[in-house]
Amino acid sequence: MLEKAQAEKIFDKVKKLSSVSEVEVIFSSTNHALTRFANNTIHQNVSEVNEVASIRVAFDGKTARATTNRFDDASLKRAVQSAEGIARVQEPDSDLLPMASAEEGKGAETPSRWFDQTAAITPAERAGGVGKIVAVAKKNKLVTAGIFSSSQSAEAIVNSNGLSVYHSQTSAEVSITMLAESSSGWQKANAPDVNDVDPVRLAEIAAQKARDSSGPRELPPGKYTVVLEPAAVLDLVGFMFWDFGGLAILDQRSFLNNRIGTKLFGENITIMDDVFHPLQSNAPFDGEGVRRRRVNLVEKGVVRNLTYARGTAEKMRKSEYKDKVGAIQPTGHGFPLPNEMGEAPTNIVFITPGGEQTVDQMIAGTERGILITRLWYIREVDPYEKILTGMTRDGTFLVESGKVKHGLLNFRFNQSLIEMLNNVEAMGKAVRASGEEAFDMVVPAMKIRGFNFTEVTRF
Amino acid sequence: MSMKQIADWALNTVTQRGAGYADVRIVDHSQRALATKNGKVGHAGSTETLGIGVRVLVNDAWGFASTDDLSREAVDKTAAQALEIAKASASVKEQPVRLAPEPAVKIDWSNPYKIDPFTTSIEQNFDLLTRIDAELLAVRGVTLAESSMHLGRYEQWFYNTDGSDIHQTRVTTGAGFSALVFQGTEIMKRSYPNSFGGQHQNKGYELIDELRLLENARRIGEEAVALHKAERCPEGKMDLILDSSQLGLQIHESIGHPIELDRVLGYEANFAGTSFLTLDKLRKLRYGSDLVNVVADATEQHGPGLGTFAYDDEGVQAQCTPIITNGLFTGYISSRETAHTIGENRSNGTMRAEGWNRIPLVRMTNISILPGEKPLTFEQLVAGTDDGIYMQTNRSWSIDDKRYNFQFGCEIGWEIKGGKLGRMFKNPSYSGITTEFWNSMDAICSRDQWTLWGTPNCGKGQPMQTMGTGHGASPARFRGVKIGTAYKGN
Numbered sequence: 001m002l003e004k005a006q007a008e009k010i011f012d013k014v015k016k017l018s019s020v021s022e023v024e025v026i027f028s029s030t031n032h033a034l035t036r037f038a039n040n041t042i043h044q045n046v047s048e049v050n051e052v053a054s055i056r057v058a059f060d061g062k063t064a065r066a067t068t069n070r071f072d073d074a075s076l077k078r079a080v081q082s083a084e085g086i087a088r089v090q091e092p093d094s095d096l097l098p099m100a101s102a103e104e105g106k107g108a109e110t111p112s113r114w115f116d117q118t119a120a121i122t123p124a125e126r127a128g129g130v131g132k133i134v135a136v137a138k139k140n141k142l143v144t145a146g147i148f149s150s151s152q153s154a155e156a157i158v159n160s161n162g163l164s165v166y167h168s169q170t171s172a173e174v175s176i177t178m179l180a181e182s183s184s185g186w187q188k189a190n191a192p193d194v195n196d197v198d199p200v201r202l203a204e205i206a207a208q209k210a211r212d213s214s215g216p217r218e219l220p221p222g223k224y225t226v227v228l229e230p231a232a233v234l235d236l237v238g239f240m241f242w243d244f245g246g247l248a249i250l251d252q253r254s255f256l257n258n259r260i261g262t263k264l265f266g267e268n269i270t271i272m273d274d275v276f277h278p279l280q281s282n283a284p285f286d287g288e289g290v291r292r293r294r295v296n297l298v299e300k301g302v303v304r305n306l307t308y309a310r311g312t313a314e315k316m317r318k319s320e321y322k323d324k325v326g327a328i329q330p331t332g333h334g335f336p337l338p339n340e341m342g343e344a345p346t347n348i349v350f351i352t353p354g355g356e357q358t359v360d361q362m363i364a365g366t367e368r369g370i371l372i373t374r375l376w377y378i379r380e381v382d383p384y385e386k387i388l389t390g391m392t393r394d395g396t397f398l399v400e401s402g403k404v405k406h407g408l409l410n411f412r413f414n415q416s417l418i419e420m421l422n423n424v425e426a427m428g429k430a431v432r433a434s435g436e437e438a439f440d441m442v443v444p445a446m447k448i449r450g451f452n453f454t455e456v457t458r459f
Numbered sequence: 460m461s462m463k464q465i466a467d468w469a470l471n472t473v474t475q476r477g478a479g480y481a482d483v484r485i486v487d488h489s490q491r492a493l494a495t496k497n498g499k500v501g502h503a504g505s506t507e508t509l510g511i512g513v514r515v516l517v518n519d520a521w522g523f524a525s526t527d528d529l530s531r532e533a534v535d536k537t538a539a540q541a542l543e544i545a546k547a548s549a550s551v552k553e554q555p556v557r558l559a560p561e562p563a564v565k566i567d568w569s570n571p572y573k574i575d576p577f578t579t580s581i582e583q584n585f586d587l588l589t590r591i592d593a594e595l596l597a598v599r600g601v602t603l604a605e606s607s608m609h610l611g612r613y614e615q616w617f618y619n620t621d622g623s624d625i626h627q628t629r630v631t632t633g634a635g636f637s638a639l640v641f642q643g644t645e646i647m648k649r650s651y652p653n654s655f656g657g658q659h660q661n662k663g664y665e666l667i668d669e670l671r672l673l674e675n676a677r678r679i680g681e682e683a684v685a686l687h688k689a690e691r692c693p694e695g696k697m698d699l700i701l702d703s704s705q706l707g708l709q710i711h712e713s714i715g716h717p718i719e720l721d722r723v724l725g726y727e728a729n730f731a732g733t734s735f736l737t738l739d740k741l742r743k744l745r746y747g748s749d750l751v752n753v754v755a756d757a758t759e760q761h762g763p764g765l766g767t768f769a770y771d772d773e774g775v776q777a778q779c780t781p782i783i784t785n786g787l788f789t790g791y792i793s794s795r796e797t798a799h800t801i802g803e804n805r806s807n808g809t810m811r812a813e814g815w816n817r818i819p820l821v822r823m824t825n826i827s828i829l830p831g832e833k834p835l836t837f838e839q840l841v842a843g844t845d846d847g848i849y850m851q852t853n854r855s856w857s858i859d860d861k862r863y864n865f866q867f868g869c870e871i872g873w874e875i876k877g878g879k880l881g882r883m884f885k886n887p888s889y890s891g892i893t894t895e896f897w898n899s900m901d902a903i904c905s906r907d908q909w910t911l912w913g914t915p916n917c918g919k920g921q922p923m924q925t926m927g928t929g930h931g932a933s934p935a936r937f938r939g940v941k942i943g944t945a946y947k948g949n
Contacts, residue, residue, distance in 0.1 A: 034922055035547070038726045042548040046523040046922070047540055048816040050510065065504040069527040075507075082505045086493075089582035090500050091589075123522075123547035131551050145728035147921050175921075177729040186729075223948065251496075252602045252641035340494055340501035340605065376732070379855040381868050381945045382886065383646045389866050389945060391859045393732075412857075412864055412890070414945050436730065452948040455890060457864035458735070 002029035002051055004166040007156035010071060014055055015160055017073075017080045020087075022058040022099050024159035026287070026336055027051070034149035035126040040134045042127060056337060057083045058099060061092030063338050097311050100288045102162035104310075104330070107291030110276050110284045113169035113192040114152075121150040121172070121194060129199045133176055136203035142210055146176040148199065157289035165291075167283035173434070174199045177394060178210040182459070183407050185209025186374050186394035188231060190434040192281055209373055209395035213407025218456055219398060221411060225369035225425075226451040227362045227399065230433035230443050232372045237348075238438020239380055239388055240417050244273075244297055245333065246312040247342025249321055255386050255418070256303055260325050263301045265421035268353045271298040273307060273333070273345035279432040279442045280347045285332060287339075292332030297345060301422075309334025309343040348441040350430045357426045362447040364402040365426070370411075370451075371397040371404060378437045386417040390437075391457065412455040423449045462616040463624065465529055469513045470620055472538035478545070480516040480558060482619035482773060485509075485529070486815035491577065494607040495588040497596065501605065503581075510815035513541045519555030520548035525816040559798040559805050561775055563622035568769035570759070572630045572663030576610035579664050584608050587667070588636075591676045595638045598680030600687075606636035607656060608667070609915070615772075623774040631765065631927065632666040633659030633915060636676065638683040647686035647885065649870050651679045653704045654853050659913030659927060661763040682871060685883060692872045692887035694943030698847030699889055700840060700936045705869055706828065707912035707930035708853050713893040714746075714753055715826040715928065717862035718782055720791040722821075724800060731919050732860025735893070736788065741801060744788040747897030750831065753783040755792050757808060757824035764929020765913040766824035768811075773819055775808035782826065786898070794821050813924035820920050825911065827931030831903040837934050840904055842878040848942055849873040849880060850887045855945070866890040868945050888945035896937060904933035 007027045015023050029051045036044040054067040057080070064086035066079040126148045137144035154168040172194035178185045186209065187202040228236070240255065248254035256264075273295040275284050284292050288310060296304050305326040308316065313330045316322060333343040363371060373395030381387040391412055398405045428445035466483040473481045487509045494501035511534060512525040522545025526537045588606040595604035610632055617625040635657015637650040652658045652670055660666055701709065716722065717734040725733060736744070747753075757766055757777035768777050773795055780790045791801055792809040810819035841849065855868035872887030873880045911931040918925055 032922065033544075036729075036921055037551065038728055039553060039724070041552045041554060042520065042550075043726055044523070044818060044921075045521060045544045045548040046818055047525065047544060048922075049526045049528070049537075050508075050816060051527060052508075063500075063503070067504065067506040067508075069508045069510065079505075079507070086491075086503045086505065086581050089580070089585060090503065093499055123544045124550070127547035127550045134551055143725070145725060147729065149922075175729055179725070179728060184728075251639075253639055253646060257641060338500055338503050340496050376860050377857045379857045381855050381888070382949075383648075384641075384644055385949065387945070387949050389855065389857045389868075391857065391864070393860050410859060410864075412859075412866060412944075414866075414947060414949060416949055419949075454944050454947050455864060455866075457859045457861075458892065459859075459861055459863070 001031065001152050001154045001168060002027055002156065004156055008158055008164055010053060011158035014076055014080060017077050018057055020057045020059040020084060022160050024056040024099055024157065026054040027156040029154040030151065032151040034147055035130055036147050037130050038145035040137055040143055042130055045123065054336065055079050055083050057087055058096065061094060061096045062087040062090040063096055095311060095315060097314060099159045099161040100163050100290050100310060105163040105165045105285060105289045105291055108276055111278055113281060115170045115193040118150055118170035118172050118194040119152045126150065132200050133203040136200060136207055137178055140207040140211060142178045142180055142207055144176060144178050149173045150194065155283050159289065163289045165285045165289045172197045174202055176202050176206045178206040180210045180214050182215055183210050183213040184394045185213065188434045190440055191432065212404065213395055213397060216407035216409050218409045221453040221455055223450045223452055225366055225449045227359060227366065227369060227371045228446050228448060229359060229373050230431055230445050231435045232375045233443045233446050234433045234441045235375045235378055235435035235437040236388060236417060239378065240386055241348060242344050244306055244345050245343040246306045246308045246316045249306065249325060250315055250319060255384050260303050264303050264418060265298060265301040266424050267301050268424055268427065269298055269301050269421050270351040272296055272349045272351060273347050274349045275347040277349045277442060281440060282347060286334045287336035288334050290330055290332045290334065295331050295345060307331045307333035307343050307345045312342045346439055350443050352427045352430055352444050356429045358428060359445050362426050362445065363399050363404060366399045366402060369399045370408065371399050381414060387414055388417060389414045409459060410457050411453040413452060414454045415452045420448055425449055463618065465511065465534060466616065466618040468531055468534045469538040470618060472535050473515045473542055474620055476542050478515040478517050478542065480620055482514050482617065483511060484772060484812065484815060485511045485616045487614045488814055489612045491610040493584050493588060495592050496605050497603065498589050498592040508814065511537065512815045513538050514818055515541045515545050516556060517542055517545035518549035520545050520552055521556060522548055523818045556796055557799055558795040561621065561795060564774065565624040566769060567626045569628040570630060570661040570763065570767060574664040576630065576632050576664040577612060591636050591672055594673060594676035595680040598677060598684055600640050600684035601638045601680045602641045603639035608634040617774055619774055625770045625774060627769055629661055629768065630663055631659060632662050632664055633657060633913065634667055634670060634672060636672065638680045640683045640687060642687045645687060647683050649679045649683040650852055651675045653912060654870065656915060659765055659915045661765060661767050686871060686885045689883040689885040691946065692848065692884040692943050694947060696939050697942045698844055698936060698938050699940040699942065700844060700847060700849040700934060702851040703910045703932040703934055704912050705850060705853050706932035706935055708856055710826055710828055710930050710932060711914055711928060712856060712858045713862055713865055714782065715823040718791050719821045720793045720797040723791065724797060730921050735861045735863050738801065740788055742787065742789055745786055745898060746783045746788040746894060747786045748900045749786045750903055751783050751786050751897050751900055752829040753826065754829065755780045755782050755809065755824050755826050761825050762911040762931065764825035764911045765915060765927030766929040771808040771810045772812045773810045775806045778808045780807045792821055797821065811926055813926060817924045820924065822926050823917065823928040825929030825931065830906040830909040830933045833905065835902065835904045837904055837908055840902055840934055840936060841875055841880055844875045844936060845877060847875040848887060849875055863892055865893065866944060886946060888943060890941050890944040899937045899939055900935055901938055903935040908933040
């Protein structure tokens with residue numbers, strides 16, 4: 001893996017190759033391996049080693065970026081010249097700030113997210129884990145498909161204004177689908193420490209879901225009380241956080257335009273962005289190297305604050321919105337410059353209000369409703385009312401009189417996120433969850449009334 | 460050092476250590492991505508990535524390793540890593556891998572283009588984008604104008620232990636723009652020539668002129684503003700005409716993905732899903748009406764689609780496969796490993812990888828509906844429709860994991876009454892079941908209305924791979940479609 005001293009040495013070389021006043025290099029280094037299985041067989045098994053230098057130059061209100069994975073002198077020179085060439089022809093932008101300072105890169109540290117045991121996982125060990133998952137499938141007369149991956153990654157940002165930040169971490173991920181004749185079940189987990197991911201336990205839960213949902217029956221579409229497991233919550237709410245950036249407000253593309261400070265969600269909804277949370281992942285700095293801060297996004301249903309890149313904070317202070325958007329300050333959530341999106345919170349933590357219920361307790365307290373394991377192919381139908389469409393998948397059950405009765409054919413939903421977060425009747429303990437449509441978050445299971453299903457599919 | 464010498468290091472390492480088969484891909488991929496927002500630079504960057512991927516078959520199981528380091532030491536180490544991974548794969552297997560035979564080939568190929576996009580100046584690129592933004596912002600009410608351009612050059616050297624030596628270069632160009640209008644409690648959007656980045660093809664910079672971007676900017680801005688005063692699209696069962704770009708996406712989601720043989724066989728069950736097109740349906744299922752003729756065509760003759768190439772990423776020649784013939788389901792897209800499961804002794808050449816660091820997967824090439832044989836213009840199609848809706852340009856898309864139930868939203872709709880286009884509708888959407896929908900198609904415009912659209916962002920696989928696919932389509936009419944579901948209950 002690339003180390004901080006190596007990154008700084010390469011940066012010095014890049015700086016010398018450049019003819020302009022400001023230079024920044026974002027380094028990313030990856031060693032990733034993924035073992036994929038289907039039909040109880042490992043059918044794809046891959047690894048990748050890659051190191052990338054993404055060079056940004058800035059001068060006279062102009063900036064551009066060139067990225068390469070070749071670190072020889074000629075390639076670095078070509079990348080520097082490419083970035084300078086792209087920048088040179090631009091019209092000056094009076095809003096472009098000097099690069100971040102060393103001071104802006106300093107601040108709180110995250111817990112260590114590097115685990116030697118995870119970094120050292122071999123192909124044979126991943127195959128061994130898959131073998132145990134397949135054994136669970138066979139014991140249950142099921143067929144399984146999924147992945148077991150492990151990775152090491154490092155990220156460094158060094159600039160000509162004295163900033164130098166570095167983060168490295170490991171990651172392990174297991175995702176399992178168990179397939180029966182007419183049904184399926186699914187589980188997924190991801191953590192920096194492989195010891196926090198238990199393939200056999202995940203396989204047993206997925207197998208039970210596949211067994212319990214066999215012979216699914218049709219229920220007509222309509223509004224139902226639902227119990228969403230954490231992965232289902234995550235994949236839905238993930239669609240709204242791209243709007244929690246200052247630039248989205250300035251661009252008038254956010255559903256929070258004219259809604260900040262209002263009570264948009266239920267009293268029981270409080271959401272933070274907190275990269276320092278022990279269940280979170282990722283680096284403690286943003287795409288400019290600015291140290292992340294905790295941001296109180298939603299408090300008791302009221303949208304309080306947004307996230308800001310440095311440049312966005314400056315623009316917001318001069319804008320017509322400046323008195324309507326809460327605290328305006330760089331929060332360490334900017335994307336690498338130049339970009340169109342500005343910033344977004346990506347380390348979401350739901351703060352539950354107490355009185356948490358387990359999923360089993362939510363089911364026990366439900367007279368008639370639907371238990372949902374996972375959602376699929378979610379897309380935004382209406383950007384301001386935040387209506388989302390998508391499908392249920394891999395474990396959808398009818399709940400009656402406090403008990404799971406049987407599997408259901410999968411539904412299509414068209415549901416406003418705003419309405420949904422006003423209809424949360426119960427929440428579980430917030431856990432680190434992984435889905436497929438959004439980044440990992442710390443979210444609870446939720447019991448929600450009046451969830452809007454519009455169609456039923458054929459399986 | 461030649462690419463062949465580098466590849467030979469890897470091939471020699473793995474054959475000496477017992478690989479039954481191996482292939483090597485070295486890829487050099489360069490891109491220029493530019494975007495403007497409200498006339499200012501939004502994104503400005505170039506990217507180049509070079510590396511090698513080694514795929515090996517050992518003990519009837521696959522292993523793959525890749526690196527960005529092309530030194531002798533790193534390539535040997537990567538080849539050895541691929542072997543170790545394959546041996547681990549072999550410890551959990553129910554069925555051995557069976558590869559359909561394929562003759563060795565030596566070829567050098569590049570897609571045709573007139574103007575190498577990398578010879579155009581960045582100043583020229585930005586100038587066009589900022590002028591488009593200015594046109595959009597000249598329309599009172601437009602709150603956000605965004606334009607983008609994406610140029611690419613993908614060069615690949617492929618070698619395998621059968622003796623193939625294939626060098627291919629694909630030059631791609633893409634561009635588009637959109638206008639957003641925020642008023643009251645709604646955000647409306649119009650895009651041109653397509654949403655999500657516009658049109659993309661295996662062409663040079665000549666595509667930019669052909670798209671007539673600047674000439675269409677004012678109209679698109681005006682439509683985005685006008686949508687705020689339009690009525691919401693009604694709900695109910697109606698006749699539906701789709702423009703060719705939306706029909707292209709409809710093909711992508713409800714034909715292109717379900718015909719992927721790896722999905723059918725369960726390889727994607729954990730992520731992208733499976734398919735309703737189980738093997739028993741081949742040459743038996745009425746997929747669509749008699750007018751529905753769909754091909755998977757990667758050959759140069761089909762056009763400059765993002766799915767056009769000479770050889771796929773396991774060395775199989777590009778082919779044209781009939782997928783739906785006069786409504787009957789007649790073919791899957793396959794690989795050397797999966798061909799035997801449908802009784803074929805040869806792959807139909809659809810294995811494609813995102814880059815040097817990914818394995819090839821069964822992927823869409825150009826999955827296109829053939830135009831109607833009888834002359835039919837769009838105007839004639841509308842004139843023959845008494846009561847219906849015309850929808851243009853995708854806004855949202857969703858389909859279940861077996862590709863049965865779909866729902867699409869479009870940016871704009873138009874009422875059709877008595878054979879004429881009438882009122883504008885906002886928030887149009889439609890939904891249905893794949894086979895019912897394609898069986899309801901009763902008219903499709905002829906070749907002069909046919910466009911080969913590029914979808915540059917198709918996701919599949921773990922780790923995720925993004926691939927460009929092509930979809931040719933003419934405007935077509937569907938009878939009795941469920942309209943307006945997306946807003947039902949909201």
